[in-house]
Amino acid sequence: MLKRNSTCFQFKVLLVTKKFSRLSRNYSQTFNTASEATLQVELNQLDKKWIDKWSSLIPKEHPHSINPLKFINQENEKKPKLYTLSMFPYPSGMLHMGHLRVYTISDVLTRFNRLKGFDVIHPMGWDAFGLPAENAAIERNIDPSVWTRENILKMKEQMKLMLADFDWEREITTCSDDYYKHTQKIFKLLYENGLAYRSKSEINWDPVDQTVLANEQVDEEGRSWRSGAIVEKKLLEQWFLKITDFATDLNKDLSLLEEWPEKVKLMQKNWIGESHGVELTFKLTNGNDEDLIKTFTTRPDTIKGVQYLAISLDHPLTKKIMVEDDALQNFIKRAEKLPEDTKEGYLLSEIYVKNPIDPLHNNIPVFVAPYVLGSYGHGAVMGCPGHDQRDYEFWIENASNQPIIKIIDPSDPNIKVDVNKPYLGKNGVLNQKAGKYQGLSVKEATSQIIKDLESVKLGQKVTQYRIRDWLISRQRYWGAPIPMIHCNSCGIVPVPDEDLPVLLPKVDKIMGKGGSPLSKVDDFVNVKCPSCHKNAKRETDTMDTFMDSSWYFFRYLDPKNTEIPFDKLKASNQMPVDIYIGGVEHAILHLLYSRFIGKFLHRIGYWDSKMNGEPIKKLITQGMVHGKTFINPVNGRFLKPEELIYDSSETSPRIKETGQEPLVTYEKMSKSKYNGADPGKTIAKYGADSTRAHILFQAPLTDILDWDELKIVGVQRWLRKVLNLSHRISKLVKTETVLEKPKILNQDEIKLHNDLQHYIKSVEDSFTSTSSLNTVVSDYMKLTNSLISSLDSSKVSLALIEDAFLKLLIILSPVTPTVSEEAYEIYCNNLNKNWKSVLINQWPKLEPVIESDSVNYSVMINGKFRFVFNGKKSLYKTQDQNEILKEILYLKEGQKWLQNREIKRTIIKPKMISFLVNT
Ligand SMILES: [Zn+2]
Incomplete structure (x- = not known):
């Protein structure tokens, strides 16, 4: 333990002099704290400097790489693999704030894991097929491939400027024929496997974009996800993928996804919609044995209350009757345009069905109703207006003159149900209208009714799913052609593997909307049948772009393979994706399709999996970025930036015209709200490090982030502190001849040591288990401040400070690589050391925390708290009053309150020392 110079100490308080020797460790207190002002680094100038310097350390074949660590360390084979992936962007030509957020998260995690010794796979590519390119091409009359290629180049450059370190050697572009060749192969595999x-x-028809939409692309209001138009219904010959074949596994295996957000799993669960119920058969009263309608219900207990059946617009019975029923034909035409939740129905005259449990009840009417989906169940539902809200509403609309029948009463007689309203409760008792089931509870009735149905062979238990097969046909140009040929003799014939890819033909002008553009390209359409060699026609639909992105994570692992989609061994070794980062808006569509294709490829032996073909182990969904939005309080109009004027403090603007203060909110960025922020401009103004640290610091990563550029100064102030610290420390180290770590640490040294261990551990935890990247930045700031106070106190060994500082530079390099490098270069230059990139390092090893033998005592003088004294814990045990006084009088505070005073009494408690003194 440190020995303090106590030679001048005299026991008598009155004799205490001012000659307190301030503890000096191995360096002298001569540095100049004013140097902070001298260093005014332009943080935005660091990006170019360091990108160039790093490039000089990277082999020339990797012009877009920026992290030398990956190339310098040659022992990658021995390192554990970690596959980190962020959702690839659509190449619109411009990174937006959402991209900046997701790629910053992905980049910092990758840089951290590389420092931790993982061989990280961190690829990037382009989800390049799809409507925007096609629409842009039509508008500007350019080739979508040219437009896409130009945009990719721009965005690649922007990713470099944000210092995102991707494995560009793995780059893929879904619209290149060397990629979609394999998308076509996977389609063929699906076809061959039924x-x-x-x-x-x-199908859902978007009347604006003139294309078919998947169910997932229609929102709750029945509008197209892209054009916003009310979606119409049409009958068309379409290609489907049988995702329903995997519904059981897709539902069950959600339990394997322990590192997925619960919210996303719940959304998937609801989408898959597994329900257990009974399949029922209703026989037509006037028909023969084949005339029956199958339906599904989760409430067999209500079967005695059935008052009608409703069948879909494309039910076989509908089709049969409509041939001779003009009114029905007209109804169906009209119904295609009705919203999905419409209550309209068409009563089929003279058609009745029998209740399967009660053949005497044989006058149940049948309606054709648009609310019944042809693809769900058997396209028919039983209607119990007495016990189902939707059935009730339909009944009121279509048969309001007939009362509803209720066969279940609440078990609790105190619950009163309006006689004209349905009873929706599931805890009830069947009443006399339920005939022989009277008196049974819902649960008892359910099992008895299933037994009875089974005995007459008119019902059986089944599991039903809400999810429907995936419609992948698109009548658009810019997508992967479906590799199929229609032959009059042979039917549908797949294009042989050796003829893949089916190239998307170049066209002078995309025809725009309506029908399949490819159907107008004769050279493309007319083909010989691969089987009989007669004239045949190609399929002219292209694939949904979600098909391209349903397997891309496999392709990254083997991007140059010309023969097969990917090598089995590579996929088996490196899948699943360890960390997948992207927006929660993909919680259903993309992730469900990816799981389906991952499971399919596993089922047919394309890769080995320990998670039943699940392709993604951990999922991180980042929140949206909202923009600062100014609104005129008088008329509610959104204000443009040029309509505002800022005062000198630049924080609160006023409306130029009226001088009023605008309302300020944060909303989803959009052109109409003038609240967009351009990541490129922000980076150019503040530098990449400040922008990255700011975007992480402002909100937990799953929360919405309110982007306020003005707050970025806080991060900048901290980064300048780090650079200043490098100057101060290196100048001191330079003047020091002996620089050794002390064998025994004093209290301040213990504090710095423990702070360092604490923050390394905390940052590490945030990067690995908790993903709380906002606290990473605040931990950096706290450790920086701890270093500054250690230096300012001059009680801490310089060797310890130097060591802690160099570790700080390593641990902050994932977030702020240029400041890390710059600070390290300053340090090297001041010490005439050779600079070697700080990125080429290992994450610091944690050392044990040193148990401090000191404790904070509150010092009370005459009953009043005056200051805190950090002293040995043993003082309480020994009650050594002389020792305490000696220690306290080293402190300025101690001198202030006790010097030249007569101490009458000293009381020592575990965390408090109280002096009674004469005033
Ligand atoms: Zn043929």
């Missing part, structure tokens, strides 16, 4: 089929089916 999972791709063509069916004439009711």
Whole structure:
């Protein structure tokens, strides 16, 4: 333990002099704290400097790489693999704030894991097929491939400027034929395994974009996710993928996804919609044995209350009757345009069905109703207006003159149910209208009714799913052609593997909307049948772009393979994706399709999996970035930046015209709200490090981030502190001849040591288990401040400070690589050391925390708290009053309150020392 110079200490308080020797460790207190002002680094100038310097350390074949660590360390084979992936962007030509957020998260995690010794796979590519490119091409009359390529180049450059370190050697572009060749192969595999089929089916038609939409692309209001138009129903021959074949596994295996957000799993669960119920058969009263309607219900207990059946617009019975029923034909035409939740129905005259449990009840009417989906169940539902809200509403609309029948009463007689309203409760008792089931509880009735149905062979237990097969046909140009040929003699014939890819033909002008653009390209359409060699026609639909992105994470592992989509061994070794980062808006569509294709490829032996073909182990969904939005309080109008004027403090603007203060909110960025922020401009103004640290610091990563550029100064102030600290420390180290770590640490040294261990551990935890990247930045700031106070106190060994500082530079390099490097270069230059990139390092090893033998005592003088004294814990045990006084009088505070005073009494408690003195 440190020995303090106590030679001048005299026991008598009155004799205490001012000659207190301030503890000096191995360096002298001569540095100049004013140097802070002398260093005014332009943080935005560091980006170019360091990108150039790093490039000089990276082999020339990797012009877009910026992290030398990956190339310098040659022992990658021995390192554990870690696959980190962020959702690839659509190449619109411009990174937006959402991209900046997700790629910053992905980049810092990757840089951290590389320092931790992982061989990280961190690829990037382009989700390049799809409507925006096609629409842009039509508007500007340019080739979508040219437009896409130009945009990719721009965005690649922007990613470099944000210092995102991707494995560009793995880059893929879904619209290149060397990629979609394999998308076509996977389609063929699905077809060969009976999972791709063509069916004439009711589809969602977007009247604005003139294309078919998947169910997932229609929102709750029945509008297109892209154009916003009310979606219409049409019957078209379409390609489907049988995702329903995997519904059981997709539902069950959600339990394997322990590192997925619960919210996303719940959304998937609801989408898959597994329900257990009974399949029922209703026989037509006037028909023969084949005339029956199958339906599904989760409430067999209500079967005695059935008052009608409703069948879909494309039910076989509907089709049969409509041939001779003009009114029905007209109804169906009209119904295609009705919203999904419409209550309209068409009563089929003279058609009745029998209740399967009660054949005497044989006058149940049948309606054709748009609310019944052809693809769910059997396209028919039983209607119990007495016990189902939707059935009730339908009944009121279509048969209001007939009362509803209720066969279940609440078990609790105190619950009163309006006689004209349905009873929706599930805890009830069947009443006399339920005939022989009277008196049974819902649960008892359910099992008895299932038994009875089974005995007459008119019902059986089944599991039903809400999810429907994936419609992948698109009548658009810019997508992967479906590799199929229609032959009059042979039917549908797949394009042989050796003829893949089916190239998307170049066209002078995309025809725009309506029908398949490819159907107008004769050279493309007319083809010989691969089987009989007669004239045949190609399929002219292209694939949904979600098909391209459903398997891309496999391709990254083997991006140059010209023969097969990917090598089995590579996929088996490196899948699943360890960390997948992207927006929660992909919680259903993309992730569900990816799980489906991952499971399919596993099922057919394309890769080995320990998670039943699940492709993604951990999922991180980052929140959206909202923009600062100014609104005129008088008329509610959004204000443009040029309509505002800022005062000198630049924080609170006023409206130029009126001088009023605008309302300030944060909302989803959009052109109409003038609240967009351009990541490129922010980086150019503040530098990449400040922008990255700011975007992480402002909100927990799953929360919405309110982007306020003005707050970035806080991060900048901290980064300048780090650079200043490098100057101060290196100048001191330079003047020091002996620089050794003390064998025994004093209290301040213990504090710095423990702070360092604490923050390394905390940052590490945030990067690994908790993903709380906002606290990472605040931990950096706290450790920086701890170093500054250690230096200022001059009680801490310089060797310890130097060591802690160099470790700080390593641990902050994932977030702020240029400041780390700059600070390290300053240090090296001042010490005439050779600079070697700080990125080429290992994450600091944690050392044990040193148990401090000191404790903070509150010092009370005459009953009043005056200051805190950090002294040995043993003082309480020994009650050594002389020792205490001696220690306290080293402190300025101690001198202030006790010097030249007569101490009458000293009381020592575990955390408090109280002096009674004469005033
Ligand atoms: Zn043929």
